[in-house]
Structure formats: structure tokens, C-alpha cells
Amino acid sequence: MLRAHSFLWHYLWVAPNVLLLFVGLLIWKRGLRMRFPAFFAFAFLSAIAHLALYAADEMPSITAENFWRIDWAGLLIEGPLKFALVGEIFAQVFGSYASLARLGKFLIRSAGVALVLAAAIAAAYTPKDGVFGIISGAHLLEQTIYLIEAGLLAAIFIASSYFRLSIDRPLFGIALGLSISACVHLATWAVIANGGWANSTRARLDFLNMATYHVCVLIWFYYLLVPARVSQKPAVPLPENDLDLWNRELERLVHQRLPQP
């Protein structure tokens, strides 16, 4: 069952992308296109790129070399789209808080620079195939894209968790799906790019990638299009005394000097 060109293999390649196109269509119809422009573009272009690759795999007239060229083209479209989507998530999580805007930008830029360096070092140590360079190059590009993407998303999750920022439901769904996809794909592409594994193992990793992507598309579908349950919570009373206490004590601190040894 877990072999290439089985029914499950066809299903996992086609179904999530058709569903993602459907999600994109519903986003458009529900007027969410302007709120999530990068995700809207990602949903359409990524799904089309994957379906085009599937068609190329199924058509006997397409040579192996051309298949990998189409794969490269898809990666070159999808890569920048994913980074635009990460930027959109970052802007919506931190953009509405003036007190965090500068720190947030500093953190994401620092994380970006560190991740690009890490990806470059990882790429330098990844074995290259001189005969099938187009294939190993594609694997390397996948590893690089997912390493940076997963790192940036983890940084956003760490910062939002530290500051206890509440992310609204659709945006959280987009970030969650993208993060799960990035982490799993990073692990599998790292193994594929560095491995030299047998074809049977390679096929299992392909299945893992495709199944994960399917789950992520379902997450996007659920968070973006299924309305949240409305619960009436009583307003949380704010503790006046504690704030006043901090205020007084911290004010006193400002007037004091710590001794210099």
C-alpha cells in the first residue's frame, strides 16, 4: 500500500491540493482575501504547482529531466510565497501592539539572519550528486526553504507564547498548519537530502510528507471556514491593588541608585 502509484499515493497527491483550491475559493467568496492576501495566493499557486507536478509525473511524454525542471519551477514559486506568508503571520501577530513593534522586528530579523546562516552551513555539508545534480539540488532547496520557514515560525510561536499574545482563530490556524507542515517536511527532506536511503524508505517519507500536507490543509479548512463556538465569558475583573502596589514600588526604585562596588 505504501508504494508509489498506489491508490493512496494518487489520493494523497491530488486530494489535499484540490481541497486547498477549494479553501482558496471559499476565502475569496467570504471576503477574507484582503485580510490574508499571502495565504490566498499561496493556496492557489501552491495547489496549482503541486497539481502540475502530479500531471507531469503521470504523463509519459514528460521526461524525467523535465519533471525535475517543473519541480524546480514549483519550488521557486512556492518558496517566496511561503516567506511572504510567514511575513503576513508575523505582521498580524505583532503589528497591532505598538509596544512590541520594534522588538518584534528586531527578533524576526535576527532569527532570519541566523536561520539563513544555518541553512547555508547545512547546505554546505549536504552531499551533492554530480550525476543527478538537478535532483539533489531540488532536495537541497527543499531542506533550505523548510529550515528557514520552520525556524521563523518557531520564533513567532516562542515570542507570542512568551508575551501571551492571543492570536485570532483563522490566523492561528494558518500558522499552525504551516508550522506542522514546515517541521515535518524539514525532517523528511533533511533525511532525503543527506541520506542515501533505499527506494522503499524514500517512498515512506514521501507518504509521510503527503499525509502531513493533507492534515495541514484540513487544519486550514477547519480554522478558516468552520466558525468558532461562541462562549459568553464573564469579564475578568482587574486587580486594582496589585497594580497600585507595583506602581508605588517601581516608582520608588527609579528614585534610588544601586551602589557601585
Next chain:
Amino acid sequence: MTLAFILVIAAALALVFILSVTLSRNQQISRGVGLAAQIQPIDVEAFRTLVDPLEDDYLRRRLPAAEFRLVRRERLRATAAYVRTAGRNAAVLVSMGQSALSANDAQTVDAARQLVDNALLLRRNAALALIRIYVALAWPNSVMAVAPILHGYEQLSGSAMLLGRLQNPTAPVRISATL
């Protein structure tokens, strides 16, 4: 394969963290009400004594240099514990303010937004102050470690004063005239 192993471990750790954030977010949404109980009161007198410059001066005069460094480290550790508590309380206030953002009243929403912004500032500054305290812990004799800590406290104070004003708009705001 070593590289693949490192990347797989990193990806797994990131995934576990992200999933744990998702779980805790769901728990937070269902919990909501018990937030105020999470605020830990700060022992004002103890904190005041800890950061009293006269106390430190006295200790510096009375103790040998090596012993003073030990004592100062202890005092810095205790100060860090207080700043950590203030930071945790700020995080609780962020959650409380955010829960008020969905109110129908525009003024309440504005006040909640301000509260969230200031509590975030407090949380950020508490983190920065902690870093500076840890630097001072490593070099207790260094002169440079002192001024940034004081600056961090100034920022903490400013945001805390704004929070107090939001909580009780009728009370006069004590902008430090003696600064």
C-alpha cells in the same frame, strides 16, 4: 547523516513546542476566569530593602571585598526573583486585557488595548532587566552593569504608572517630579 539527525531533532523539538502552545491556548480559552488568581503579590518592603542603595553602601563599607561580592550576588538573585514575578504578573494582565478587547463598549476596548500595550511593555522590560541583572551577577564589580539596570527599572516604572492610571483614571498620575 549527522546533519540529518541534527535537523530531525530540531524539527521535532519545534513541532513539540508548537503543539504544546496549541494545547495551552485551548486550555486558556476554556479557562479564562481564574486569571486574577494567578497574580502573585509582591512583598514591597522586602523589595525596597533589597534595592536600597544605603544598604548596599553599608555592606560595602563593612564587608571585605570578596564577601561583599557574595552578598551582592545574593541580593541580585533576590531582585531577579521579584522582577520575574512582576513579569509573570504582566503576562497575566496581557491575558486579562485581551479578554476585555471583545467588549461592546468602545471605551472599555480602548482601555483594554492600552492595558495590553502597557503590560506588554512591562513584560518586555522585565525580560531586559533580568538579562541585565544576570550580567551584573556575572561581574558584580563591574560599573557598567549598574546603569542599565536602573534604566530598565525606569522603563518598568513608567509602564506600571500607565497601568495604574488605566485602572483608576480619576486618581492623579504620579509623574516623577524628582527624577
